Amino acid sequence: MAGSARLCVTNQKGGVGKTTVAINLAGALNELGRDVLFVDLDPQGNATEGLGMLETYDAEPPSLLDALVDPAAVDPEEIIYRHAEMDVVPGNVDMNAAESTLVQEPDGETRLDAVLERLEADYEFVIVDCPPHLGLLTDNALYATENLVIPALAEPTSKRSLELLFDYVGALEMDHDIEIEPRALVANRIGNTRQATEMLEWFDDALPDVPLYRIRKRVALQRAFAEGKSVFAVEEETDMDEVFLTMAETLADQFSNREVPA
16 A cells, blocks of 8 residues: 555445445545545546536546556646545546456556556545446456445345455455455435334444444435535535544544555
């Protein structure tokens, strides 16, 4: 692991609010005064839209894909865009060809690591928003960050999706001789139902060593996304602010004493 703390937000199950969690975690870290780089690795560009930067999705090269294909050939400043809360490497329409392109490259699953080594010098945290499925791009995120933030819905389908994710992570760890650590489990869009309560108990039992954060359904989160900001940059307040701040503080503490290679 290089200078900055790297985290990827991933769950191969779609519709779990992954991008909302990623944006608001990044916003919380910024609120704590941390310098944050946000990387939208999802070819759909949902985070790029949720940060109010949709115009960059069709921007001319170089794009993130160009950097992944040849990390040394792209000037990092050419793919970083400024947002009021954080710097962003946005998604791009070219990323739709990423899987088919990188599969032909040697070590195609390790290219993001090389890109981040060139990008991260000015940042304390790098947050990578993954595609909503497993594959070569998610491999890149897992390999490059080695730290997981996992959003999951408080419903029974999450049991199977988490099992699949951890099986997949285990195989990647063996293939590359690395250790990928789950840093946070985010129970997202929690409703006031018995099923949700039972799933929260299951999360605690299944992953007792992973901090569990409870995000309840709030219209304010959707409105902030529509405004292209995190909840920390809009006037409307929500009680979920404190949950994201607690997560950010815990992560900052976890990484504060780690050894950083010279």
